[in-house]
Amino acid sequence: MVEYFYLLIVMSEPIVITSDDPVLHTLNFTPYRSKVERRVIPFMPAPNEIQVMDIKTPWGAVLTATSGDLLISEVDKPNDFWPIDAAIFEESYVLIRPGYCIKKAVTLLAPLTELTHNDPDVTVTIVTLEGSEDVRAGDFFLAKGVKGEIWAYPKDKIEHVMMPAD
Numbered sequence: 001m002v003e004y005f006y007l008l009i010v011m012s013e014p015i016v017i018t019s020d021d022p023v024l025h026t027l028n029f030t031p032y033r034s035k036v037e038r039r040v041i042p043f044m045p046a047p048n049e050i051q052v053m054d055i056k057t058p059w060g061a062v063l064t065a066t067s068g069d070l071l072i073s074e075v076d077k078p079n080d081f082w083p084i085d086a087a088i089f090e091e092s093y094v095l096i097r098p099g100y101c102i103k104k105a106v107t108l109l110a111p112l113t114e115l116t117h118n119d120p121d122v123t124v125t126i127v128t129l130e131g132s133e134d135v136r137a138g139d140f141f142l143a144k145g146v147k148g149e150i151w152a153y154p155k156d157k158i159e160h161v162m163m164p165a166d
Contacts, residue, residue: 015115016125017142019150023115029108029144031165032158039078040093040101041071057082059140059154061133069130072101085129091146106165108144109153112137126152 017023043065045051051067058080065071065083070093073081084092092105112135116122120138128151135152143153 014125015122016127017115017150018127019144019148024142024144024150027110027114027142029110031106032109032162033106033165034103034161035163036161037075037096037100037102039073039075039081039099040089040095041081041099043067043069043071043083053083055081055083057133059133059135059152061131061135061152063128063130063133065130075100083130085149088129088145088147088149105146107153107162109141109158109162110144111155112140112142112152115142124152126150128152 043053045053045067053065054062055065055071056062058077063083068086069083070086070089071081072084072089072093073079092103093101094104095101112124113120115124116137120136122137123134124137124140124142126133126135126142129149133152139155140152141155141158143151145151
């Protein structure tokens, strides 16, 4: 007798998270404060120049900066930057001297694996103010900011850049 084995492939919908997603209320966010100084450059193209710029972030996402956004980088990696909406920057950061800032706002962080039933290999799409980021759940946390905006935060940076908030 020949036995037949059937392989059932269940196609799941990709996990897409937006800032108004109800699943955010189920995550165990922990408050953190940044402990590092960063470089900041305003993105201010001339009126006759293109007013948007796609930026490949250090973690591989492509985000869009629009005129007036701020470009943030680590001090030791000035060419690896990411865009931040000007209004969010205003509420979240403080300039400490020309071209340098520190983040004053608390950032809430939760492991993305909370959304993937602890599967680190699942890809999660996070819809940020500057565009969508596709990241591997095991390599990133979900960050939530001052206006409820969300973004992917590299897991390996938390220990070096963040400290638990009081």
